[in-house]
Every structure is written in structure tokens, then in C-alpha cells.
Amino acid sequence: MIRKIIKIDEEKCNGCGICATACHEGAIEMVNGKARLVRENFCDGFGDCLPGCPTGAITFEEREAPEYDEAAVNRAKEERKAEGMKHGHREHHAPHPHGGCPGSKAMQLGHEEAERGSSPRERFEPVPRLAQWPCQIKLVPTRAPFFDGARLLIAADCTAYAYANMHESFMRGKVTLIGCPKLDAVDYSEKLTEIIRENDIKSVTIVRMEVPCCGGLQLAAQKALQASGKFIPWQVVTVSRDGRILD
Numbered sequence: 238m239i240r241k242i243i244k245i246d247e248e249k250c251n252g253c254g255i256c257a258t259a260c261h262e263g264a265i266e267m268v269n270g271k272a273r274l275v276r277e278n279f280c281d282g283f284g285d286c287l288p289g290c291p292t293g294a295i296t297f298e299e300r301e302a303p304e305y306d307e308a309a310v311n312r313a314k315e316e317r318k319a320e321g322m323k324h325g326h327r328e329h330h331a332p333h334p335h336g337g338c339p340g341s342k343a344m345q346l347g348h349e350e351a352e353r354g355s356s357p358r359e360r361f362e363p364v365p366r367l368a369q370w371p372c373q374i375k376l377v378p379t380r381a382p383f384f385d386g387a388r389l390l391i392a393a394d395c396t397a398y399a400y401a402n403m404h405e406s407f408m409r410g411k412v413t414l415i416g417c418p419k420l421d422a423v424d425y426s427e428k429l430t431e432i433i434r435e436n437d438i439k440s441v442t443i444v445r446m447e448v449p450c451c452g453g454l455q456l457a458a459q460k461a462l463q464a465s466g467k468f469i470p471w472q473v474v475t476v477s478r479d480g481r482i483l484d
Contacts (some may be wrong), residue, residue: 241282242302247271249294256286256295258376262310263317277312278303288423344370345383356441364410374416377432384436387412391429391458392444393451394420400444400476407444407474418453425454429461433469441471447483 245256245265252270261325265272265277265286272294274280282305287295344372369383374391390411397403397415414432416425432438443458455473462471475483 241299242280244296244298245272246294249292251292261288263313278306281305366404368412372413372415374414377430380435386437388440389438390442393446393454395446396444396476399480401436419450425457426460430464433465443473447475447477
């Protein structure tokens with residue numbers, strides 16, 4: 238049949254693996270360091286993989302291709318889910334296309350239950366509070382086990398450097414998503430909407446810098462909350478450039 242399907246220009250592909258992570262159906266894999274459409278019948282033609290591509294290597298085309306096989310996609314998802322359940326309780330992998338970039342593979346971390354060690358260094362070393370990986374808005378999947386019942390923190394990149402107690406004051410007990418709309422040059426609102434709409438999110442905290450460009454992050458989060466159709470408690474915290482909480 239003739240239908241719309243993605244096309245990957247391997248000459249432009251830099252091997253980042255973002256598209257493989259974004260493709261929830263598992264149609265894309267990394268082969269010899271390049272993204273490749275390996276299962277045409279798994280590509281639904283919606284293009285979730287397009288917005289994150291930093292080099293513009295992915296486009297649409299209309300051509301002869303197998304019909305999208307939703308049943309096969311769902312079976313593959315269940316197989317990946319079963320495979321992820323084999324991991325230990327401190328690391329739970331979300332469904333992820335086989336062969337994707339290892340650095341962007343979704344996983345739940347165990348810092349919340351971690352205890353300080355007995356050595357002098359371990360006793361006084363702060364406990365990291367990042368609950369999951371990845372944490373970049375562009376890289377995080379829209380559906381993952383760590384979103385179930387989560388309190389969501391949407392934070393500007395710079396806040397962790399400006400505010401010294403970021404981990405304990407804001408990240409502890411939350412799923413953390415970070416981004417900078419000025420550097421990424423994207424509108425996060427659509428992806429944040431899907432995350433909030435498709436998962437059991439209990440609350441949203443937005444932590445931004447006082448600088449005007451951070452308004453884009455706050456606006457995207459607020460648009461997502463509204464578009465999700467859910468009533469979820471939320472708050473905005475602003476950090477000054479010298480590391481003070483302004484409100």
C-alpha cells in the first residue's frame with residue numbers, strides 16, 4: 238500500500254539515538270552508529286521521532302510500504318516490558334527500542350533508598366536525588382514506569398548550578414525533567430502535555446531562573462497542564478542568579 242512513512246538520511250545522522258528513544262513502536266534501531274528504520278510495519282507515520290532530531294535527518298515520504306501492524310507493535314512492547322522486569326528492584330528499565338543509544342535508555346534509579354556508607358567520605362557526602370534517567374525533556378520517554386504516581390519537577394538547566402541545595406530542596410522524591418527552551422530552540426509544551434496526560438502525575442513543580450528566557454519553560458509547563466485536561470496541583474519557584482529563592 239502507498240502510505241506516509243519516515244525516511245532517515247544516514248549521511249545527516251550523527252548517531253545520537255534520540256529518534257530511537259522517541260519511537261515508542263520500536264521501528265527505529267541504531268545500526269553501526271546510525272539510525273535506521275528496521276521495521277516498516279512498526280512505523281505509524283505520526284513522526285514522534287522528527288522533533289528531537291538535531292540534524293534534520295528524518296523526514297516524511299509517501300511510498301509503497303507494509304501496513305502499520307498495531308498488534309505486532311503491542312506484542313513487541315509486552316516482550317520488552319517482560320524483559321525489563323528481569324532487572325533488579327533498584328533499576329527498572331522502561332520499554333525502549335532494542336539497539337538504541339545506551340546513554341538515553343530509560344531507567345529508574347535507586348537513590349531515594351540509598352544509605353550513606355561507613356567511610357568518612359561517604360558519611361558526609363550528599364545523597365544524589367535524581368530518581369530516573371534520562372532527565373532531559375528532549376530525551377525522556379513520554380511513558381515510563383517512573384511516572385506512575387510521580388510528583389513532577391520541571392526545572393531549567395541553570396537552576397541546579399545557581400541553587401546549591403537543589404537535590405534536597407526540590408529533586409528529592411520527584412521525577413526531574415530539565416531543559417532550556419532557548420538552547421534547545423523547541424516548544425516543550427506538546428511533549429509535557431503527553432507526559433501529564435498519559436501518566437498518573439500527582440503534582441508539578443516548576444523551578445526557573447529569574448532571567449526572561451526561562452519564561453518559555455514556565456509557559457510550556459503551564460500550557461501542558463491546561464492542555465492535559467487534568468486538575469493537578471502546581472507551583473512555580475524562581476531562583477535568582479546569585480542563588481536565592483525569590484518566590
